[in-house]
Amino acid sequence: xxxxxxxxxxxxxxxxxxxxxxxxxxxxxxxxxxxxxxxxxxxxxxxxxxxxxxxxxxxxxxxxxxxxxxxxxxxxxxxxxxxxxxxxxxxxxxxxxxxxxxxxxxxxxxxxxxxxxxxxxxxxxxxxxxxxxxxxxxxxxxxxxxxxxxxxxxxxxxxxxxxxxxxxxxxxxxxxxxxxxxxxxxxxxxxxxxxxxxxxxxxxxxxxxxxxxxxxxxxxxxxxxxxxxxxxxxxxxxxxxxxxxxxxxxxxxxxxxxxxxxxxxxxxxxxxxxxxxxxxxxxxxxxxxxxxxxxxxxxxxxxxxxxxxxxxxxxxxxxxxxxxxxxxxxxxxxxxxxxxxxxxxxxxxxxxxxxxxxxxxxxxxxxxxxxxxxxxxxxxxxxxxxxxxxxxxxxxxxxxxxxxxxxxxxxxxxxxxxxxxxxxx
Amino acid sequence: xxxxxxxxxxxxxxxxxxxxxxxxxxxxxxxxxxxxxxxxxxxxxxxxxxxxxxxxxxxxxxxxxxxxxxxxxxxxxxxxxxxxxxxxxxxxxxxxxxxxxxxxxxxxxxxxxxxxxxxxxxxxxxxxxxxxxxxxxxxxxxxxxxxxxxxxxxxxxxxxxxxxxxxxxxxxxxxxxxxxxxxxxxxxxxxxxxxxxxxxxxxxxxxxxxxxxxxxxxxxxxxxxxxxxxxxxxxxxxxxxxxxxxxxxxxxxxxxxxxxxxxxxxxxxxxxxxxxxxxxxxxxxxxxxxxxxxxxxxxxxxxxxxxxxxxxxxxxxxxxxxxxxxxxxxxxxxxxxxxxxxxxxxxxxxxxxxxxxxxxxxxxxxxxxxxxxxxxxxxxxxxxxxxxxxxxxxxxxxxxxxxxxxxxxxxxxxxxxxxxxxxxx
Numbered sequence: 001x002x003x004x005x006x007x008x009x010x011x012x013x014x015x016x017x018x019x020x021x022x023x024x025x026x027x028x029x030x031x032x033x034x035x036x037x038x039x040x041x042x043x044x045x046x047x048x049x050x051x052x053x054x055x056x057x058x059x060x061x062x063x064x065x066x067x068x069x070x071x072x073x074x075x076x077x078x079x080x081x082x083x084x085x086x087x088x089x090x091x092x093x094x095x096x097x098x099x100x101x102x103x104x105x106x107x108x109x110x111x112x113x114x115x116x117x118x119x120x121x122x123x124x125x126x127x128x129x130x131x132x133x134x135x136x137x138x139x140x141x142x143x144x145x146x147x148x149x150x151x152x153x154x155x156x157x158x159x160x161x162x163x164x165x166x167x168x169x170x171x172x173x174x175x176x177x178x179x180x181x182x183x184x185x186x187x188x189x190x191x192x193x194x195x196x197x198x199x200x201x202x203x204x205x206x207x208x209x210x211x212x213x214x215x216x217x218x219x220x221x222x223x224x225x226x227x228x229x230x231x232x233x234x235x236x237x238x239x240x241x242x243x244x245x246x247x248x249x250x251x252x253x254x255x256x257x258x259x260x261x262x263x264x265x266x267x268x269x270x271x272x273x274x275x276x277x278x279x280x281x282x283x284x285x286x287x288x289x290x291x292x293x294x295x296x297x298x299x300x301x302x303x304x305x306x307x308x309x310x311x312x313x314x315x316x317x318x319x320x321x322x323x324x325x326x327x328x329x330x331x332x333x334x335x336x337x338x339x340x341x342x343x344x345x346x347x348x349x350x351x352x353x354x355x356x357x358x359x360x361x362x363x364x365x366x367x368x369x370x371x372x373x374x375x376x377x378x379x380x381x382x383x384x385x386x387x388x389x390x391x392x393x394x395x396x397x398x399x400x401x402x403x404x405x406x407x408x409x410x411x412x413x414x415x416x417x418x419x420x421x422x423x424x425x
Numbered sequence: 426x427x428x429x430x431x432x433x434x435x436x437x438x439x440x441x442x443x444x445x446x447x448x449x450x451x452x453x454x455x456x457x458x459x460x461x462x463x464x465x466x467x468x469x470x471x472x473x474x475x476x477x478x479x480x481x482x483x484x485x486x487x488x489x490x491x492x493x494x495x496x497x498x499x500x501x502x503x504x505x506x507x508x509x510x511x512x513x514x515x516x517x518x519x520x521x522x523x524x525x526x527x528x529x530x531x532x533x534x535x536x537x538x539x540x541x542x543x544x545x546x547x548x549x550x551x552x553x554x555x556x557x558x559x560x561x562x563x564x565x566x567x568x569x570x571x572x573x574x575x576x577x578x579x580x581x582x583x584x585x586x587x588x589x590x591x592x593x594x595x596x597x598x599x600x601x602x603x604x605x606x607x608x609x610x611x612x613x614x615x616x617x618x619x620x621x622x623x624x625x626x627x628x629x630x631x632x633x634x635x636x637x638x639x640x641x642x643x644x645x646x647x648x649x650x651x652x653x654x655x656x657x658x659x660x661x662x663x664x665x666x667x668x669x670x671x672x673x674x675x676x677x678x679x680x681x682x683x684x685x686x687x688x689x690x691x692x693x694x695x696x697x698x699x700x701x702x703x704x705x706x707x708x709x710x711x712x713x714x715x716x717x718x719x720x721x722x723x724x725x726x727x728x729x730x731x732x733x734x735x736x737x738x739x740x741x742x743x744x745x746x747x748x749x750x751x752x753x754x755x756x757x758x759x760x761x762x763x764x765x766x767x768x769x770x771x772x773x774x775x776x777x778x779x780x781x782x783x784x785x786x787x788x789x790x791x792x793x794x795x796x797x798x799x800x801x802x803x804x805x806x807x808x809x810x811x812x813x814x815x816x817x818x819x820x821x822x823x824x825x826x827x828x829x830x831x832x833x834x835x836x837x838x839x840x841x842x843x844x845x846x847x848x849x850x
Contacts, residue, residue: 002749021571021713031638032570034749127568133714135560135568143552143560145457146446146734213456271699271720288446288731289558292721295696302713309571317749324427324459324742 003036004316007065009087010077011044014101017305033313041065062087066094072319075308076100081108092116097319099311101128101304107202107218114328121322125311130203131156131280132298133307140210141326147286149211151251156203158278158298159187159194160226160246165276168234186278196225197261204248204259212252214333216259222338224262236388237265243273257333258341265346265421339397344421350384350414357411358387368402370394384413428461429741432490434512435502436469439526442730458738466490487512491519497744501525506533517541522744524736526553526729532627532643539753546747550736555628556581556705557723558732565635566751572711574636576676581628583703583723584612584619585651585671590701593659611703621650622686629673629684637677639758641684647763649687661813662690668698682758683766690771690846764822769846775809775839782836793827795819809838
């Protein structure tokens with residue numbers, strides 16, 4: 001049996017879940033994996049852990065873990081890109097294997113940290129950084145190792161999926177759904193990071209490296225959050241046979257990468273549409289294995305700690321394999337600039353009630369190479385009249401350009417709304 | 426870079442896909458995983474491979490691979506429990522790592538082979554034996570290593586899922602759907618192994634070991650195929666909000682195992698219901714990670730070869746780790762005898778058209794402790810009248826017993842049909 005000494009830095013939500021798991025399940029984990037994970041030391045600012053688990057070593061100085069020769073593997077669960085960066089760097093330099101759930105850190109400083117790890121012949125595990133319990137990183141690196149990927153679509157943020165689900169099912173507006181998410185602990189007091197799509201974008205940057213072997217910066221990703229989604233779009237989408245999901249998308253198109261986070265209309269019959277509430281999901285298209293989908297909890301103390309534990313076992317078992325390293329150092333990817341990507345689109349125009357409106361709109365769309373797949377205008381007693389258009393596949397900048405022109409026409413009473421539509425099968 | 430010499434025995438459908446993958450993707454696989462898989466030798470009865478790939482060693486005698494010192498890992502793709510058993514046994518004895526897709530062999534002789542592997546300090550990979558491309562074995566052993574499992578539900582056989590999907594979507598009867606499946610290569614000429622649920626049962630026995638650490642024999646599994654499923658049940662299920670799927674089910678209930686393969690009514694809104702055609706899926710309930718679902722192709726040359734390649738990388742990277750073995754030797758599980766398990770049930774009674782029929786049926790069900798959740802009887806112009814009953818959770822033998830009594834009443838014109846219903850959330 002291989003014995004791995006473990007130290008944890010950060011005993012917050014995930015850290016305390018991990019301590020519980022490692023103490024309760026040590027025997028079971030060892031039997032399943034052949035790796036005996038011995039939790040030796042916990043480092044935290046708050047010493048309440050010391051009282052709860054007197055059998056564990058405790059310190060408020062992470063350097064104590066770094067200098068401890070019995071610790072093979074350090075788990076960084078502090079979060080953020082400040083002290084967490086030092087913890088990971090110092091651990092690597094001391095020859096420790098590192099496991100982290102810190103997507104922001106890896107998305108921003110991954111290149112430097114993975115290079116440092118390579119120099120020091122250690123590995124960094126980050127299964128918990130993307131989609132919580134879903135073993136997506138292990139699957140991309142091992143389970144699907146032989147495949148070339150065409151596209152990765154993910155519901156990567158539980159907070160926004162919960163809000164969108166509640167808006168649809170309960171007919172709540174965005175503010176009410178956010179409030180409930182906050183009350184239930186699914187959203188932070190300041191929800192910006194989640195609702196504006198930044199958290200999902202960090203994960204898209206990590207998935208792009210794993211799937212396509214290309215590094216992209218978060219600033220290269222087109223990001224649109226869910227704060228502007230209204231009941232009107234949610235209900236209309238459903239009537240048209242779609243559901244709005246905040247999708248993180250990364251595609252390889254003729255050697256270039258399209259990377260985006262945005263509210264997207266997904267066909268109701270596609271499995272991604274049935275992923276509700278705080279669940280996460282990832283849908284992958286590959287050459288040999290075809291299409292795969294993974295669904296599971298994306299956050300929470302024990303679910304995330306479960307993903308961390310899987311890294312402890314995996315990288316623990318590989319520790320000392322000095323001739324066998326996973327490569328996480330990727331060339332910079334060539335990004336398709338925003339506007340140049342093609343897709344199908346949903347547009348809602350808010351118009352006056354008079355003849356010729358649809359002809360005028362179609363005319364301007366046509367001039368800008370936006371071809372209409374379907375038009376829908378229901379009877380209405382009062383203005384504005386909603387004209388809903390689904391386009392065929394076209395260039396996004398053509399859609400933007402035509403909306404800009406149309407919104408300045410006298411037939412338009414209110415700014416138009418545009419959403420991307422992914423015709424997934 | 427760790428170099429692993431690979432030999433393949435059996436160059437049929439999966440074997441030839443694997444040869445293609447290993448030759449085309451060697452560099453990519455090495456970069457992702459840190460393992461350089463060098464395909465050295467192929468063994469097959471048919472020497473057409475020799476012409477197609479003159480650069481590879483070729484033999485029709487597998488012992489040549491066993492005695493080759495440059496071969497670290499042997500892939501057994503012959504299938505069946507005859508010569509395949511000798512190939513695996515001899516490979517292990519020679520200290521080779523073994524990778525196989527042979528569910529029948531492992532389900533029947535796994536205990537002996539895993540023990541032999543342990544004695545010889547080698548491992549056996551079998552990712553491709555369950556649910557094709559879906560990395561379910563890696564996920565249960567590593568990704569979810571910290572979890573205790575409550576239940577595993579799987580659509581584990583693509584042939585039967587294809588037939589059931591076509592029966593619903595195209596309104597075909599079973600025979601027509603089977604014929605089309607055979608024409609498309611989704612079903613064998615003799616489809617017994619698939620349509621009678623035996624293939625799925627082999628996978629249930631492997632999943633039970635992985636999830637619960639318990640060994641069960643295939644003869645301990647209650648198996649029911651799809652040959653008796655009629656249009657009537659498929660359409661009625663849909664009207665009631667369910668879809669019939671051939672599910673492999675393994676549950677741990679108070680230390681005992683319930684293991685079954687049978688056509689099951691699954692709620693339409695559950696993700697398992699949306700897995701159509703030849704796709705496979707596995708839905709897992711666990712303590713820490715909660716519920717997870719995985720969907721992907723269950724068969725085919727390249728999809729299965731992709732799963733085999735993942736084992737080559739994983740067990741290749743672990744080769745020589747003499748202190749770290751996954752344990753596949755399980756104690757015998759205690760099976761809940763067929764009839765003693767509880768579930769909800771669907772029953773269709775075919776009755777005469779006269780007053781008092783439902784009262785008489787309900788009366789007999791009640792006497793046998795079968796409690797009714799809903800009754801449905803549509804207007805009909807001719808006999809038999811269909812009385813559809815969904816029960817609350819009850820013991821299966823109570824349902825059998827009451828149907829036996831009711832089917833002998835004069836109000837019944839035709840044998841009743843019973844299906845299990847799983848209220849998955």
